[in-house]
């Protein structure tokens with residue numbers, strides 16, 4: 086791998102909140118590192134090393150200075166272990182605090198109804214109950230607040246910490262003066278407990294969505310049975326298996342790595358990766374995915390991708406990055422809440438000073454109002470809005486067999502106004518039927534077929550595979566003198582033999598003067614610029630192509646066909662599907678130019694089968710790749726359709742739009758609730774405990790809104 090883009094992984098202990106993660110993130114980004122991903126759930130820190138001189142020790146030291154422990158550098162795969170741990174700790178913390186807070190709160194409530202419980206009004210008893218709660222909560226929020234302050238980022242835990250501390254210290258002063266009017270121990274304890282409830286709900290919601298990664302990681306097979314050159318079978322750890330090795334897979338086995346079937350016909354269950362629940366039949370030459378299960382038959386496969394770059398590894402990677410990647414709307418919310426916290430602190434200070442100074446309230450009352458302001462305006466609901474919705478959205482899309490690279494992709498997907506399609510392998514299936522194979526009378530048909538077969542072996546274009554499949558059904562071919570073959574994507578193949586003859590096998594376009602080909606030729610074979618043979622291929626529309634185009638049209642989304650194929654063929658496919666704009670006979674470079682021009686006009690998605698469309702896919706506003714197998718596709722595109730049904734894309738677009746809407750609703754809720762609640766709190770209409778309760782409630786609303794997205798019905 087290129088040194089410049091090496092990804093470093095670390096495991097960092099001691100971050101137990103989103104804010105801790107944010108502070109590490111800030112720190113690394115300030116160091117100029119790219120693609121920084123910090124996940125406090127999985128205790129994972131990853132970034133891309135963009136500079137060879139990066140001083141890793143310095144990075145570790147910096148993280149340690151922020152108050153965290155770097156466990157292993159290059160922590161690798163077990164970094165995703167124990168996502169449940171966090172939820173458990175959060176739960177334990179909450180239970181302890183709740184048990185201690187309950188008597189305080191009950192006594193306080195009974196008191197308001199005029200039923201005093203003597204013992205519990207003793208200041209020392211109250212301190213004994215509230216003290217541990219403050220210690221636990223203070224440690225928890227204080228640490229996060231400190232981490233935020235160190236990176237000069239005031240986070241919401243600063244507000245909670247200041248609020249709880251103000252109530253607690255005020256009570257201590259009261260205790261010192263033996264004045265029960267100053268006791269607000271129950272307020273301090275309740276604030277902390279309520280916020281902990283919010284945190285626990287958050288941890289649970291987050292945990293429910295990160296299990297996806299855990300489940301995927303569990304699909305990994307540890308060992309593989311390698312067939313040695315002598316035919317013996319040895320069991321080895323998958324890390325030691327190389328591309329090209331032969332592996333034995335029997336009925337019931339998990340297929341260890343991506344590979345191609347060498348022998349046998351088998352059925353596989355790929356539901357875990359592609360969402361396709363029906364068993365799939367696979368024969369010689371077909372691709373198998375690592376992590377899927379061989380349900381019947383047995384086979385030997387040739388490994389096509391090592392264990393770090395197989396399909397499963399890429400998918401896990403996609404899911405991991407999906408969670409860290411924020412849509413623009415959230416980045417806006419982050420910026421707002423960065424301003425918001427200091428503003429709230431100022432409002433709280435003014436509430437106290439002005440309230441007390443003008444005689445609007447007593448000192449105690451003014452202080453309580455100020456604390457209420459701090460608590461009610463915690464922007465945590467704003468912080469939760471996006472990650473929760475994105476995680477649920479990504480999960481729902483995954484159930485459709487659609488993988489998506491992060492929150493910003495969801496936003497872009499939702500905003501698409503035009504979808505451009507590649508033809509061969511995208512709108513049509515990759516399996517084409519050879520309908521005509523015409524050889525000029527002067528040539529030897531057996532030899533011509535041999536040359537075609539020899540050349541197509543060097544290409545992985547759907548046409549090549551289809552031609553090879555067609556020729557295989559014929560009688561054995563004589564051996565052909567070795568050829569040197571090169572491929573021009575979008576055009577075809579060129580070859581030279583030992584005698585210096587030049588062959589061209591590809592599109593019937595820009596043919597040399599004098600060469601005449603039959604009307605419906607798709608692929609022509611030339612020898613030294615003279616016509617030798619021509620092939621016609623017929624293709625079938627891919628499943629779901631028509632419904633997809635139709636539903637896009639209904640939703641007002643423009644569709645365009647962009648293909649390297651002949652005009653007539655392109656037009657006929659476009660007409661069958663109802664696509665009105667067609668660009669035919671486009672070379673990959675021209676496809677790229679078209680996409681650039683189209684993207685400049687309005688938000689444009691490009692759908693392609695990934696290998697020869699890679700450049701266009703990455704240039705479009707949104708690249709959608711098909712055909713779960715190819716790693717190139719997974720790399721170039723931001724969206725990958727794993728299942729063989731195009732119509733899922735229109736549903737996926739609607740899910741993306743719905744996710745974005747959920748985020749907007751939650752952010753709107755979080756902002757407007759603050760705008761209403763802050764003045765109420767400042768004027769003394771909310772006591773701090775109610776404020777904390779409302780704040781926790783506001784989190785629940787946001788989380789609930791995200792969870793609702795799981796099943797939320799889509800508008801037609």
Ligand code: ADP
Pocket residue numbers: 507508509510541544545546548549574575576577578590591592593607608647648649650651671673697
């Ligand atoms: P599309 O844009 O529809 O996916 P391509 O750009 O991949 O099509 O290919 C355009 C044309 O180039 C094909 O229709 C075919 O005539 C020719 N071609 C490309 N690759 C090959 C190949 N391996 N063998 C023969 N012809 C090829």
Ligand code: MG
Pocket residue numbers: 507508509510511694697698
């Ligand atoms: Mg194609």
